[in-house]
Amino acid sequence: xxxxxxxxxxxxxxxxxxxxxxxxxxxxxxxxxxxxxxxxxxxxxxxxxxxxxxxxxxxxxxxxxxxxxxxxxxxxxxxxxxxxxxxxxxxxxxxxxxxxxxxxxxxxxxxxxxxxxxxxxxxxxxxxxxxxxxxxxxxxxxxxxxxxxxxxxxxxxxxxxxxxxxxxxxxxxxxxxxxxxxxxxxxxxxxxxxxxxxxxxxxxxxxxxxxxxxxxxxxxxxxxxxxxxxxxxxxxxxxxxxxxxxxxxxxxxxxxxxxxxxxxxxxxxxxxxxxxxxxxxxxxxxxxxxxxxxxxxxxxxxxxxxxxxxxxxxxxxxxxx
Ligand SMILES: [Zn+2]
Numbered sequence: 659x660x661x662x663x664x665x666x667x668x669x670x671x672x673x674x675x676x677x678x679x680x681x682x683x684x685x686x687x688x689x690x691x692x693x694x695x696x697x698x699x700x701x702x703x704x705x706x707x708x709x710x711x712x713x714x715x716x717x718x719x720x721x722x723x724x725x726x727x728x729x730x731x732x733x734x735x736x737x738x739x740x741x742x743x744x745x746x747x748x749x750x751x752x753x754x755x756x757x758x759x760x761x762x763x764x765x766x767x768x769x770x771x772x773x774x775x776x777x778x779x780x781x782x783x784x785x786x787x788x789x790x791x792x793x794x795x796x797x798x799x800x801x802x803x804x805x806x807x808x809x810x811x812x813x814x815x816x817x818x819x820x821x822x823x824x825x826x827x828x829x830x831x832x833x834x835x836x837x838x839x840x841x842x843x844x845x846x847x848x849x850x851x852x853x854x855x856x857x858x859x860x861x862x863x864x865x866x867x868x869x870x871x872x873x874x875x876x877x878x879x880x881x882x883x884x885x886x887x888x889x890x891x892x893x894x895x896x897x898x899x900x901x902x903x904x905x906x907x908x909x910x911x912x913x914x915x916x917x918x919x920x921x922x923x924x925x926x927x928x929x930x931x932x933x934x935x936x937x938x939x940x941x942x943x944x945x946x947x948x949x950x951x952x953x954x955x956x957x958x959x960x961x962x963x964x965x966x967x968x969x970x971x972x973x974x975x976x977x978x979x
Pocket of ligand 1: 865866867868869903904905906907908909910912913
């Protein structure tokens with residue numbers, strides 16, 4: 659990185675054996691602000707169900723790996739999109755399937771995949787994607803759909819027999835449709851290729867060494883029951899919950915490690931029709947709720963009831979009260 663230039667920069671620190679550090683800097687009125695992301699090297703890919711993916715393997719199989727289609731994982735930055743993408747890739751990985759990835763940068767190396775790293779200064783996702791398509795892989799991972807061109811080629815890839823996995827920055831899975839529309843993709847293209855949109859957040863898990871067991875209080879019961887009723891989900895609150903405490907193991911935070919909370923939007927025939935008819939995201943959301951779609955908050959509350967995290971922690975991510 660340049661020391662004298664007053665401009666925003668991206669860089670990497672490659673000093674450590676176990677970690678890479680991604681650095682982003684931006685000048686401001688006081689000097690420069692830095693954001694550092696720690697990335698563990700040689701990390702084991704975690705099983706998607708260990709990450710907190712809800713539902714059964716059957717349901718997962720139904721949602722992913724449909725030929726001629728696209729699956730998009732949508733979330734704000736730092737909510738674990740890449741980890742989920744790698745877990746799905748690892749799950750689909752087998753010697754008879756050709757998987758090619760286009761990434762910026764390659765964060766984790768997985769045996770058996772053809773991983774292509776793009777250099778943003780020299781080429782783009784869309785250019786690399788065009789080259790990859792000529793090689794005709796079965797599954798293509800596009801690190802991120804950032805622009806119309808990439809979106810168009812990804813859809814084209816989906817329409818011509820490939821299975822495409824990618825990510826997009828939106829707050830939930832329904833907004834994926836809005837974002838693709840805003841990129842200028844047609845309702846026909848979106849409805850004919852988008853198969854699944856998954857959204858997620860990361861919440862901290864209660865520290866296993868110091869969490870304190872207690873009953874749910876009335877206020878918590880009211881919050882959980884009210885939200886549950888809104889989405890036709892009954893939670894059993896007769897069990898106990900846990901309070902975050904603090905010990906040496908968790909650095910006195912009461913939490914240790916993180917878990918994902920997810921929502922899965924399957925683009926059913928009815929939702930395809932709604933997209934084709936140009937329905938708004940609100941209308942599509944209403945339709946999805948009548949079907950199998952359950953919003954993030956429901957999986958979040960499930961993880962509170964199951965004792966993985968607390969309602970306070972969930973509230974920090976989703977503002978539920
Ligand atoms: Zn602890």
